[in-house]
Amino acid sequence: MSVLEALALDAGYRSDSPVVRGIDLAVEPGEIVALLGPNGAGKTTLLETFAGLLPRLDGRVVVDGVAVRSGDPRAAVRGGLVLVPDDRALFRGLSCEKNLRLAVGSARRSEGRARLDQALEWFPALAKRMKVDAGQVSGGEQQMLAISRALLQQPKALLIDELSMGLAPVIVESILPVLRSVAREQGTAMILVEQHVRLALEAADRAVVLVHGSIAFECSATELAADLPRLERAYLGESAAV
Numbered sequence: 001m002s003v004l005e006a007l008a009l010d011a012g013y014r015s016d017s018p019v020v021r022g023i024d025l026a027v028e029p030g031e032i033v034a035l036l037g038p039n040g041a042g043k044t045t046l047l048e049t050f051a052g053l054l055p056r057l058d059g060r061v062v063v064d065g066v067a068v069r070s071g072d073p074r075a076a077v078r079g080g081l082v083l084v085p086d087d088r089a090l091f092r093g094l095s096c097e098k099n100l101r102l103a104v105g106s107a108r109r110s111e112g113r114a115r116l117d118q119a120l121e122w123f124p125a126l127a128k129r130m131k132v133d134a135g136q137v138s139g140g141e142q143q144m145l146a147i148s149r150a151l152l153q154q155p156k157a158l159l160i161d162e163l164s165m166g167l168a169p170v171i172v173e174s175i176l177p178v179l180r181s182v183a184r185e186q187g188t189a190m191i192l193v194e195q196h197v198r199l200a201l202e203a204a205d206r207a208v209v210l211v212h213g214s215i216a217f218e219c220s221a222t223e224l225a226a227d228l229p230r231l232e233r234a235y236l237g238e239s240a241a242v
């Protein structure tokens, strides 16, 4: 059974003119999908609709066999769907440690400690930053914190918008293997929206290309990585850092 499914999904900001139309997409356990496409194609709109931040205009979203209520972000999280938005949504003014603790929620103290340790195993660079305000750490550390917060919620499906925005490729390359191993070990389904197509395809199993709000093209990440110029010419225009 797919972890995350969209069925005939229309999304956007006005019911008379959807930004995204007729999306049918299924992400399997442990699968990473790179969602690619030019600026304005509707990638963020689609992720925000999955996460309930935008009400659906039509269609269904199903997580682990259970339909997710439209426009209800708490229901989406309860259902196991967690979004890391492009602004990373950290609690600035609180330490990195407090940010992580809030993600662990009401877990018992010993279990909470173990889960915090897990975050530091994923991202050892955070260890010396735990007492520092989340707003004061580097962009890479903020992204590590945001992803740790999301993973500590033990999502069934994880959506990450603009993973590499503002980050050096070397930082992104330290984050992607963590996502790969969590997907493999925990069966988490993931969708990555990523401008750096090459990096995205290294981490992903499958690529889905969104153009003008519809899925234009879909294939294995390896197949697409072998033919990037075609992808660039056909779909991405000049904005993508292929």
Ligand SMILES: Nc1ncnc2c1ncn2[C@@H]1O[C@H](COP(=O)(O)OP(=O)(O)OP(=O)(O)O)[C@@H](O)[C@H]1O
Binding pocket: 013, 019, 037, 038, 039, 040, 041, 042, 043, 044, 045, 046
């Ligand atoms: N709050 C909003 N209200 C109305 N229209 C919006 C809003 N946010 C985005 N749009 C429009 O929806 C369309 C899709 O935007 P979206 O941000 O989803 O694309 P994207 O593929 O994520 O692009 P980018 O790579 O630039 O982030 C664009 O035409 C955009 O102008």
